[in-house]
Amino acid sequence: MSADNVQLYMMSLSPEDIKLRAAGVPLRQVNAYGINGGFFYQDALLSMAIMNDFPVNGAQKGYGSGWFNAKYARGTLVWDGASRSFSVQVVSSGEELKITDRQHYFAQGGISMNLGHEDLWEAAVAEEHLPYDDEKRLRSGMVYDNTGKLWLIVTPTLSTAADFRSAILQTVPAKGLEGIFLDGDGSSQMNAKEIIVPGDSRSVVQMIAVDGTK
DSSP, X not given: OOTTOOOOEEEEEOGGGEEEEEEXXXXXXXXXXXXXXXXXXXXXXXXXXXETTEETTSSTTOTTBTSBOXXXXXXXXXXXXXXXXXXXXXXXXXXXXXXXXXXXXXXXXXXXXXXXXXXXXXXXXXXXXXXXXXXXXXXXXXXXXXXXXXXXXXXXXXXOHHHHHHHHHHHSSOSSOEEEEOOOGGGOOEEOSSXXXXXXXXXXXXXXXXXXXX
């Protein structure tokens, strides 16, 4: 629990254990641990979700496939497996990603958190069009630290974007944090051995799964 009384559930893992995948159902029905991914409309994925140059919900350059951040260039968390490095890249499509080896990476779209830049984050959230940033909603996010660890984070506490971001900075036991906001509200869902966060039990198009679990 943070100083703002925002409760966070966190999963920490190695980037090699991440598998971006399609879901299509509420996450509690998926036989894998993980959290929800990016934004969607009906069965179309509107946030980038690419594994080794393959979008998770269709063909390269297909609408709703996960190849694009629809409408706007948005913060995309990238793991470059060849250089073993993380970045957040503000891009619109898979072609724009700066990657060492396109057979060895993943890219998860969302909205830039700018955890290391207090002077930039609010302007970036506005420019990247985070939905309902000032409203109290369920929230989810994906961050990395300076040791190469990933953190998948969901809050069941109704929170503004500022509340959630502040709670991450106060609560995640790591340094050098950076990351992205993911889809929120009823889409904020987590499957873990210790906890299920169901959101509103809606179907989500994409999830960030822990490979090999369950």
